[in-house]
Amino acid sequence: MSPARRVAVVGAGPAGLYAAEELARQDRHDVHVDVLDRLPSPYGLVRYGVAPDHPRIKSITATLSRVLDHPRVRFRGGVALGADITRQDLLDRYDAVVYAAGAPADRRMDVPGEDLPGSCSATSFVSWYSGHPDAEQPLALDAARVAVVGAGNVALDVARVLARPPEGLERTDMPEPVLAALRAGAVREVVVLARRGPRHARFTPKELRELAGLEGVDVVVDPYGPDLAEARAGDRTAQANLRVLAELAGRPPSGAPRRVELRFHARPLRVLGERRVTGLEIERTQDGPGAPADDAGERTVLPVGAVVRAVGYRGVPLDTVPFDASRGVVPNDKGRVLDVHGAVCAGEYVTGWLKRGPSGVIGTNKLDSAETVALLLDDLDRLPERELLGLDNLLESRGVRPVGLAGWARIDSAEQDLGSARGRDRTKIADWPTLLRLGRAPRPVRETVEEPPWPS
Numbered sequence: 275m276s277p278a279r280r281v282a283v284v285g286a287g288p289a290g291l292y293a294a295e296e297l298a299r300q301d302r303h304d305v306h307v308d309v310l311d312r313l314p315s316p317y318g319l320v321r322y323g324v325a326p327d328h329p330r331i332k333s334i335t336a337t338l339s340r341v342l343d344h345p346r347v348r349f350r351g352g353v354a355l356g357a358d359i360t361r362q363d364l365l366d367r368y369d370a371v372v373y374a375a376g377a378p379a380d381r382r383m384d385v386p387g388e389d390l391p392g393s394c395s396a397t398s399f400v401s402w403y404s405g406h407p408d409a410e411q412p413l414a415l416d417a418a419r420v421a422v423v424g425a426g427n428v429a430l431d432v433a434r435v436l437a438r439p440p441e442g443l444e445r446t447d448m449p450e451p452v453l454a455a456l457r458a459g460a461v462r463e464v465v466v467l468a469r470r471g472p473r474h475a476r477f478t479p480k481e482l483r484e485l486a487g488l489e490g491v492d493v494v495v496d497p498y499g500p501d502l503a504e505a506r507a508g509d510r511t512a513q514a515n516l517r518v519l520a521e522l523a524g525r526p527p528s529g530a531p532r533r534v535e536l537r538f539h540a541r542p543l544r545v546l547g548e549r550r551v552t553g554l555e556i557e558r559t560q561d562g563p564g565a566p567a568d569d570a571g572e573r574t575v576l577p578v579g580a581v582v583r584a585v586g587y588r589g590v591p592l593d594t595v596p597f598d599a600s601r602g603v604v605p606n607d608k609g610r611v612l613d614v615h616g617a618v619c620a621g622e623y624v625t626g627w628l629k630r631g632p633s634g635v636i637g638t639n640k641l642d643s644a645e646t647v648a649l650l651l652d653d654l655d656r657l658p659e660r661e662l663l664g665l666d667n668l669l670e671s672r673g674v675r676p677v678g679l680a681g682w683a684r685i686d687s688a689e690q691d692l693g694s695a696r697g698r699d700r701t702k703i704a705d706w707p708t709l710l711r712l713g714r715a716p717r718p719v720r721e722t723v724e725e726p727p728w729p730s
């Protein structure tokens with residue numbers, strides 16, 4: 275019988291785990307899968323992006339975890355492509371490689387003053403409140419008013435975390451230092467700035483309604499916000515958004531101590547300040563019905579002590595894997611990686627945000643990975659069988675001790691213990707030394723055979 279084919283999946287976020295699931299559950303080929311991640315924990319942005327006060331969405335990890343339990347799947351955390359291993363290392367060790375490393379960098383506003391202290395990306399702010407081990411607190415939270423630039427759900431997540439009374443976050447998995455900083459923070463008003471009108475906003479009505487329903491927070495909409503004439507022109511999401519916005523626009527403020535303003539047709543021109551952010555210069559824009567035709571081009575200064583830009587995520591290059599810097603993705607044809615000349619790179623595939631850019635919900639990645647893996651399985655028939663090297667021996671020779679499933683289980687249960695001591699389901703551990711101490715096996719794991727060492 276021919277030996278099992280080996281596939282490496284780089285990235286244990288939803289896209290990588292859905293790809294591993296597709297590979298493990300098919301029976302056309304005997305395939306063994308190594309899922310690698312630079313972090314000692316799986317789940318990518320489900321763990322480090324989805325808002326901590328959205329536990330129901332986060333509970334998708336219960337389904338995703340079953341992929342890692344599959345006997346044909348191994349988890350190798352704490353292994354970064356580009357730092358610990360190269361693309362060539364993977365090509366020498368696997369019949370096929372699926373890149374699923376997401377879009378971890380942020381897009382910029384490209385305005386002067388963007389790098390002043392007090393101005394940061396949503397990427398860094400979200401990573402911090404999610405307890406990502408690379409993240410430091412990016413804002414002092416000592417300003418009473420903060421601007422959040424962006425018109426998508428990430429902007430609303432950031433606005434909600436900043437504006438809501440911290441008691442509402444106490445039972446989440448946020449690390450204690452994050453909760454302490456939010457409790458001590460001075461933020462009382464968040465102004466969400468959208469460059470275009472409500473019809474073009476990418477919020478989902480559900481997130482908007484959640485914001486509108488926050489206790490202790492007045493949510494107000496600027497006069498150029500909802501124009502019901504626009505609602506007829508937009509798609510269903512836009513129409514639903516406009517209904518919520520119109521309801522908010524008609525709601526008298528209750529005098530709550532905290533406030534979120536949704537301001538449309540407002541484009542940031544400049545972050546103001548000498549040593550730190552003191553304001554944001556904005557310009558009124560015009561785009562279709564409901565837009566402030568008379569005021570278009572008008573410039574105003576919004577006094578704010580901090581600015582968070584939530585204007586999008588972006589992929590980063592992975593070692594020598596082909597990369598389209600303008601789109602921030604790996605160039606591909608339905609998931610088959612293409613080189614600079616547009617030719618297929620045999621045995622290399624891509625899925626998730628790194629394939630199509632940073633859009634879509636968790637479930638979108640399932641379909642995306644199914645498309646990629648279907649092509650991979652077709653190609654496996656044609657990919658020659660080769661003598662493949664082992665991964666763990668290589669890692670050991672480089673002093674890299676990967677975190678396996680047992681190591682992740684130790685981290686997982688330590689976080690649950692930490693949480694239950696404080697009456698929560700989980701409290702995240704956010705520092706590398708503790709994660710690695712818990713995650714790494716007591717002794718280096720040694721591969722004794724070069725054949726797939728895990729049971730099939």
Ligand SMILES: Cc1cc2nc3c(=O)[nH]c(=O)nc-3n(C[C@H](O)[C@H](O)[C@H](O)COP(=O)(O)OP(=O)(O)OC[C@H]3O[C@@H](n4cnc5c(N)ncnc54)[C@H](O)[C@@H]3O)c2cc1C
Pocket residue numbers: 284285286287288289290310311312313316317318319320323324325328331353354355356374375376377378400428431587592625626627628633634635636637639
């Ligand atoms: C702030 C935020 C909130 C969101 N909220 C929701 C929500 O409420 N509901 C919803 O449905 N969707 C939500 N999404 C979208 C959802 O998270 C994404 O669709 C999904 O996570 C993308 O999956 P991915 O696997 O492509 O990328 P990711 O989830 O980013 O996973 C990529 C993985 O690759 C790893 N990696 C990166 N570089 C390397 C490397 N060099 N070597 C090895 N491993 C590497 C990373 O550590 C990570 O684990 C949210 C997204 C963000 C940013």
